[in-house]
Amino acid sequence: MIFLSLSTIVRVNFAIGFPVPRSSDRHPADARPQFSRRAFLRGVLMGVPAALALSPVVSFAQGLERRSLTLVNTHTAERVSVEFLRDGQWCQDALAQLTHVLRDHRSGLEHPIDCGLFEQLHDLALFADRDAHYEVISGYRSPQTNEKLHNASSGVAKRSLHMEGRAIDVRMVGYRTDRLRDLALAAGRGGVGYYRASNFLHIDTGRVRSWGG
Numbered sequence: 001m002i003f004l005s006l007s008t009i010v011r012v013n014f015a016i017g018f019p020v021p022r023s024s025d026r027h028p029a030d031a032r033p034q035f036s037r038r039a040f041l042r043g044v045l046m047g048v049p050a051a052l053a054l055s056p057v058v059s060f061a062q063g064l065e066r067r068s069l070t071l072v073n074t075h076t077a078e079r080v081s082v083e084f085l086r087d088g089q090w091c092q093d094a095l096a097q098l099t100h101v102l103r104d105h106r107s108g109l110e111h112p113i114d115c116g117l118f119e120q121l122h123d124l125a126l127f128a129d130r131d132a133h134y135e136v137i138s139g140y141r142s143p144q145t146n147e148k149l150h151n152a153s154s155g156v157a158k159r160s161l162h163m164e165g166r167a168i169d170v171r172m173v174g175y176r177t178d179r180l181r182d183l184a185l186a187a188g189r190g191g192v193g194y195y196r197a198s199n200f201l202h203i204d205t206g207r208v209r210s211w212g213g
């Protein structure tokens with residue numbers, strides 16, 4: 001597997017002992033990547049040892065202690081823009097806000113959302129060289145809602161991971177969805193479904209598989 005999660009890169013980076021500035025030493029602007037995201041992606045695609053040999057990767061990884069995400073729910077028009085990871089710690093208030101916006105808007109029910117989805121959305125934006133800004137078509141679905149949608153559409157699975165808070169349907173603002181699909185397939189971190197007619201991508205934290213075209 002050539003593609004590593006960015007958190008893995010960070011962990012390896014720390015493990016091999018590169019100096020890491022204390023957060024109090026950094027200007028807020030230092031939280032931004034210190035070289036282009038494209039260069040990082042090239043490094044990752046070269047393979048792990050080669051990527052780690054590139055000093056810019058080290059600088060970049062140090063900037064990954066902070067991760068942000070902006071989601072807009074297309075059904076409710078609610079918007080959340082938060083830093084969900086800071087200094088390696090999950091921000092509980094941010095996770096609560098994301099969970100709320102991703103609730104089943106039909107029933108109003110909330111369900112914990114797998115944080116792996118937030119990491120995937122963040123990383124895909126990084127690979128796309130865009131801000132992590134997404135429109136959400138579907139987040140959590142209660143079993144009742146999923147049953148209704150399943151009966152109405154062959155595109156909705158009966159045992160959908162949406163019911164476990166482990167799937168999300170999105171499009172990235174300002175970025176082609178077919179290209180987003182390509183990045184998600186390359187990442188190989190879970191299920192990827194492309195819905196061309198509706199212009200959105202399903203990603204989940206289940207086993208690696210894909211559908212749609």
Ligand SMILES: [Zn+2]
Pocket residue numbers: 138162167168169202203
């Ligand atoms: Zn879906």
